[in-house]
Amino acid sequence: MTAVREAAAFIDRTLQNEGAWYRADEVEGRLGGSLASYGASVGAVRGTVRDALRKFPDLDHHGVVFLASALWGVPKPGSRPVFERRLAAVVLLQVRISMLRHTDLTRxxxxxxxxxxxxxxxxxxxxxxxxxxxxxxxxxxxxxxxxxxxxxxxxxxxxxxxxxxxxxxx
Incomplete structure (x- = not known):
């Protein structure tokens, strides 16, 4: 699962680099502070997932769902979940929908x-x-x-x- 950890780190780092404080403030305010935000645009999230899938082309079904779970979780202990990471998980599942199975309904x-x-x-x-x-x-x-x-x-x-x-x- 080294590829999953590397892909999650790549996505997280890229989303942070793509972020802007004013967008982060707007997202956190709109969501009532329930989620943290890096302030990356939706386009940046989609592009980051696309780039990650190019960089890590060997992600199979398990790799995709484990990566989605890693992105859905918190970036580090004690922190809040991040909106853009979770949106990246959704985009990943959208892009790789053909890999999903009925067993993924629990996730x-x-x-x-x-x-x-x-x-x-x-x-x-x-x-x-x-x-x-x-x-x-x-x-x-x-x-x-x-x-x-x-x-x-x-x-x-x-x-x-x-x-x-x-x-x-x-």
Whole structure:
């Protein structure tokens, strides 16, 4: 998993270098301080993920999902999660959607539960979950349906919203 650590460090460092204090202040204020911000633009986040995938072309399914999890987490102990890192995780999953499996629904569930903002939850639902579910067939689709049924009864509003979107694939 050295490549995953290196890719996460590359993305984190690049996003910090692309950041601007005034954007960071605006993002943190807009999100109510629940997430930290480097102040990198959405375009910089997308470009950084693209560059990371070019630099680390051998990331397989496990590498992609572990990298997404590393980016979703906090950059160092005691710090807050960073909006741009989490957005990079969403972009990574969007770009590598064809690699995702029904077993990744648990990871997506964790991301949705901890998104802290619709700015992260909505693209997870519409640009990751929806196409993932649309590509599933047979037993994988049945297993995903069981997960979505559980989400429908969950108190978390993001999961209920995801279950509604996922229900469109029945």
């Amino acid at each position: 997506i569930e964790g991301f949705l539960r901890s998104a802290m903002t619709a700015e992260l939850a909505q693209p997870l639902i519409t640009d990751v979950l929806d196409p993932l579910l649309g590509a599933l067939e047979g037993q994988d689709r049945k297993r995903a349906a069981a997960v979505l049924a559980r989400w429908q009864a969950d108190p978390d509003h993001q999961l209920r919203a995801a279950a509604r979107i996922g229900g469109n694939h029945d």
